[in-house]
Amino acid sequence: MALTPSGARGEGTTRLLWMAGFAGVAFLVLLSRLYHLQVLRGDEYRLRAEENFVKELRVPADRGLVLDRNRKVLVDSRPSYDVVLIPYFCGKGCDEVVSRLATLLSFSFDEEERVREHLRTARGLLRFRPYTVKVDISRDELDVIEANRIELSGAVDVLPTPHRSYRHGVWASHLLGYMNEVGPEELGKLNAEIEKAGGDVQPYQARDFVGRRGLEKRYEKELRGVDGTQRVVVDARGNAMRESDLIPEDQRFEPSYPGNNLVLSLDWRLQEFAEKTFPATAGSVLAMDARTGFILALVDRPAVDPNKLAGRITRAELAEIRADPLQPELFRAIQQHYHPGSTFKVVTAMAALEEGTLRPGGTVYCPGRYTLGGHSWRCDKESGHGYVDLEHALGASCDVFFYSLGDRMGTDKIAKWGSLLGLGKPTGLDLQGEIPGVMPDEAWHDARQPGGHQHGMSLNIAIGQGDVNVTPLQQLVLYGAIATGKVWRPQVVLRIEDPRGEVVKEFAPEVRATLPVKPETREAVMKGLLATVNEPFGTAWGVRIKDVVMAGKTGTAQVVKLGAKRLKASQIPYFQRDHAWFAAFAPADDPEIVVVVLNEHSGFGSSNAAPTAAALVKKWLELQEEDARRREGVQRPAAAPPPAAPAPPPPALPGKAEKPARAGAGLPPGGRRGA
Amino acid sequence: MPARASRPGGVVALDLSGLATLGAPRQRSIARFPWHVALLALSISGLGVWNLASASRSSHVEVWAAQATWMAVGLGLALAVVLVDYRLFRRGAWILYGGVVVLLLLVLWKGRMVMGARRWLTFGPVNFQPSELAKIAVILALARWFSTDRESDPRRGPRGLAGIAIPGALVLLPALLVQRQPDLGTALITVAVGATMILFAGVRWKTLAVLGTVVVLAGAAAWPHLKPYQRKRVETFLDPEGDVLGAGYHATQSMIAVGSGQGLGKGWGQGTQTLLSFLPEQHTDFIFSVWAEEHGFAGTLLLLTLYFGLVGSGITIAMNARDRFGQFVAVGCTALLFWHVFVNMGMVTGILPVVGVTLPLMSYGGTSVLVVFTALAMLASVGTRRFVN
Incomplete structure (x- = not known):
């Protein structure tokens, strides 16, 4: 037992x-650090603690409806569910989770690859963001997911997302447009625009x-609405905690505001009738209220179902659509050039x-042909029409008559009147992507073609061939004029x-x-258009x-140069066949409706476009009568009369009143009755 | 030094200790029992259990009850340790040391694997960590060594390299075994405690300088051999916000918790970081952030004062120790307490890297509680037998 010598004690005490x-200094360091964190920077850390647990959930706004003029719902939103995956939460187990999902939701190879690709490439914050694995799952699929929730781990979530429902599929779909998910780069661009524009517009989110396209795009701002916010308390794993009053009552929920509704000028009864009556694979049917310029029906074919385009489409289907020679994504009524053919003769x-x-x-x-400088232009009637005046020339669609006018008048004069009637420039329909068409004058040819303008060109232009190009909507405006x-601005x-x-x-x-x-001019042209339909010689x-x-006026727009022999439509390959036109309005003395029908590659206008137009006119007048009768019967204004006071319907003939309702080619009584 | 003020007779008593004889009368011993140490320790334990009750709300496990039970067991153990004359431990020091080294080897060989480390030994229903026991064993072994070796003669002056080689080895052997588990925190504490005791024994400045250089070089050489997670922790410490969601998560969330407590805290059971499990290891290594969040600067100041009181008392006891062995035991136990508190709080407040070191009497854990109570009891034992007439 060695006892401590007292000398060492002194040393030890020191x-x-x-x-x-040392301990004192160490504790002072700790104390000053705590003072720094808690007192000096306490406010900042308090905020960060709150950011930690307050999670803002979006309450998506209901997008506005699209209604027809009688308030029939054309586009609305329906509740549906999207499946999302948050890669961070499954980590290494993601592969298995995806395989499981692929089985449960019967993914195509494409779909599964897309998800795996995302898992491979997503880095950083992207791994925390929900990635849409499948949109709009069915009720059965929802049940399956719910039943397998545990196996799928916390990484898979089913989010209620309202989806757009285009109630009538492809009908009028070019006009209505469609929606789909915003892309990552696009998101930045959209929000930058919103910020630049100022105001209190909500930014978009992933x-x-x-x-x-169409109205969905044009009226995005109006239809969108304002999303609400729900603030919930979450724990470190992101789970929402139910019984927590960490967030004051009045800050927990901010409601969403639905978007505005669009009321269209379309009358869905007429649209439906037109869709069912129009026999074409490709083409357009347009009907306009002659008194207002509002569109009543707009058929455009072919088209893609907008319900599919909203995210449900597979890559293969999309590729197929893109490869389709008929170009179903093209909005023909405003985006495709056609020769007007004989319908142009009114301009000449x-x-x-x-x-x-x-x-x-x-x-x-x-005589059946027109000769100029050694070249010969042939009339549609080989034997010739003999002596014809304007009425006969328009009615029977004599080409030689108009060759002669073109020959004498020259290109520029025709172009001047074409322009006055709205050709060669967009009609002003308030939708993106309208093309201007071409109304060529001499300068136009000089600038664009080798050899410049040749006099012979005016002959072709006079009958709506050559380089005259119009869209179906321009035809509608022209005949409306x-x-x-x-010259109306067409509106929808x-x-x-x-x-x-x-x-x-x-x-x-x-x-x-x-x-x-001059009134005489209009009268003379009108006489010709009346003859087309009302005289036995009319086309x-x-x-x-x-x-x-x-x-009205028929037209047959030549697609390829005429061959030596006259062939029937069925003998020519589809894409070389002529387009059939018919443009008409009625009643002739006080026009209410203008109709243009374009049947692509179908041959003659008289047989392939005119019947649809005529049926449509008839249907419209019947509908007008029906509405008038109902208004009288109910003794109060109908749900939604057209904005411009409708002209009194043509005097109803006795006995006709019962018939029209049933006359609609076996269709159910049109549309939904207004409230 | 607060502890000193309460015992004005301390310095006088020290002067008389040279005349010490064995076996103080029992009633005098009780009178000399350092009650303030017990009071401080029990206060912190009480706060610790109360704090655990809040920390465990989110997991719905009654951790605090288990902790209270461990404390009761610890209290019994401490009582036994205090009643035994600490000089008995002197005899057992080598046996304990040898036993701990065997157990540490056993852990490496047969230990239970938990989260990538082998730290636990299982005896029937009991799990325990020999590494915790190693700290006590090192304190006793070093105390024993320094109380008898030839170099202790003050006339020889501070020690050179030769004088600290054997005690150094005594520290490094268990520390390296612990580090193999791997358990960097415990290994570091063991080394820090050992180093403190060696420094207390006296080391030449020149030797210190040489050793310091060697340690820096060795550190640089060891860097590639550290586990990736250990390296990451050091990197994270240097830039905690650099990787908020990854390795910096612990440090960042802990600092948010501490800072958001502000002056007076959010109140018991109101800590959002705690309730919503943003704090990792909130029952054990990060328990101080729970306290700091809910009781603010006022609370941390209180806790810091209590710990400082404990450390100060330990130093006073060391000053007044009757013999060299007792003095070294007191220094060792105080150093153990101090380093645990300092490293843990430094880690929680972001001034030290994240290493697994518990906060004595606050962190949840049976072994930790028992070891701390044992250390405090040894301290009290030395304090009780500070002088004999």
Whole structure:
């Protein structure tokens, strides 16, 4: 037992005092650190602690509805579920989770690869973001997912997401447009635009859907609505805690506001009738209210089901659509050029009358061909029409008559009147992507073609061939101008309403120009258009309607240069066949409706376009009568009369009243009755 | 030094200790029992159990009850240790040391694997960590060594390299075995405690300088041999916000918890970081952040004061120790307490890297509680037998 010598104690005490000093300093360091964290930077850390546990969930706004003029719902949203995967939460087990999901939801190879690709490439924060594995699963699939929740781990979630429902599939789908999920780069771009524009527009978030085409795109801002917010307390694993009052009551929920509704000028009863009546594979049927310029029906084929385009489409299907020679994504009514063919002859006629090239009552002899400078242009009737005046020339569609006018008048004069009637520039329909068409004058040819303008070109232009190109919508506006003397801006949205039905914005009819023609000119042209339908020699004599006088013009637009032999449509390959046109309005004395039908690659206008137009006119007049009768019967205004006071319907004939309702080709009584 | 003020007779008593004889009368011993140490330790234990009750709300496990039970067991053990004259431990020091080394080898060979480390030995229903016991064994072995070796003669002056080679080896052998498990935290504490005791024994400045250089070089050489997670922790310590979701998560969340406590804290059971499990290891190594979050700067100041009181008392006891062995035991036990507190709080507040070191009497864990109570009891034992007439 060695006892401590007292000398060492002194040494030891010194060292112990040193140690005490060291400990004192160490504790002071800790204390000052705590002071720094808790007192000096306490506020900042308090905020960060709150950010930690307050999770803001979005309460998606209901997107506005799209309604027809009678308030029939065309597009709405329905509840549905998306399956998402948060890669971070499954980590190394993700592969297995994906395999499991693939089995449960019967993924295609493509779909599974897409998810695996994302798992491989997602880095950093992306691993924390929910990745949409499958959109809009069925009720059965939802049950399957719920039943297998545990095996799928916390990484798989099913999110309720309202999906757009296009109730009538492909019908009018080019006009209505579609939506799909916003891409990562696009998201930044969209939000940068929103920020630049200022105001209190909500920025987009990942997984948002945005309008892509048509009205969905054009009225994205109005339809979108304002998302609400739900604030929940989450733990470190992101699980929501139910019984927690860490967030004050009044801050837990901010409701969402639905978007505004669009009320269209379409009458879905007419649209439905047109869709069912129009026999074409590809083409357009357009109907416009002659008194307002509002579109009543718009058939455009082929088209892709917008319900599919909203994320449900597979890569293979998309590739198939893209490869389809008929180009189903093309909005033909405003995005495709066509030769107007004989329907253009009204322009030539007006030009000739106004420019003095054609005297009223002037005639031309048609031997079946027209010769100019050693070249010969052939008439559609090989044997010739003999002596024809304007009425006969328009009615029977004699080419030689118009070759002669073109020959005498020249290209520029025709082009001038074509422009006045709205050709060569967009009609002003408020939708993206409208093309201007071509109304060539001499300068146009000089600038674009080797050798410049040749006089012979005016002959082709005079009958709507050559380089004249129009869209079906331009044809509609043109015939509307002939019918009423007004060049309308075609419109399709009557008004925008807020969710309670209050009108936010009402669209008034808009006249872009008035036709500066003498009454005699209009009368003369009208006579020709009446003859087309109402005279036995007229090209559309076969489709005349009882009781209503319709005026119109057939057209057959040549797609390829005529061969030596005349062939029947069935003998020519599809893409070389002519396009059939028919443009008409009725009643002729006080036009209410303008109709244009384009049946692509079907041959002659008289047989393949005119019947649809005539049926449509008839249907429209019947519907008008039906509405008027109901209004009288109910003794109060119907749900939604067209904005412009409708002209009194044509005097109803006794006995006709019962019939029309059933006359609609066996269709159910149109549309939904207004409230 | 607060502990000193309460015992004005301390210095006088020290002077008389040279006349010490064995076997103090029992009633005098009780009178000399350092009650303040017991009071401080029990206060911290009480706060610890109360704090655990809050920390375990989210997991719905009654951790605090288990901890209280361990404390009761620890208290019994401490009582036994205090009643035994500490000089008995002197005899057992080598046996304990030898036994611990065997157990440490056994752990490496047959230990239970938990989260990538072999730290536990299982005897029937009991799991325990020999590494915790190693700390006590090293304290006793070093105390024993320094109380008898030739170099202890003060006339020889501070020690050179030769004088600290054997005690150094005594520390490093178990420390390296612990590090093999791997358990960097316990190994570091063992080394820190051993180093403190060696320094207390006296080392030449020149030797210290040489050793310091060697340690720095060895550290640089050892860097590639550290486990990736250990390296990551050091890197994270240097830049905790660099990887908030990865390795920096512990440090960042802990600092958020501590800082968000502000001046007065969020109140018992109101800590959001705690309740919502943002704090990792909130029952054990990060228990201090729970306390700091819920009781604020006021609470941390209180706890710091209590610990400082304990460390100060330990140093005073060492000053007044009757013999060299007792003095070294007191220094060792105090160093153990101090390093645990300092490293743990430094880690929680982000001024030291994250290593697995518990906060004595606050962290949950049976072995830890028993070891700390044993160390405190040995301290009290030395304090009780500080002088004999």
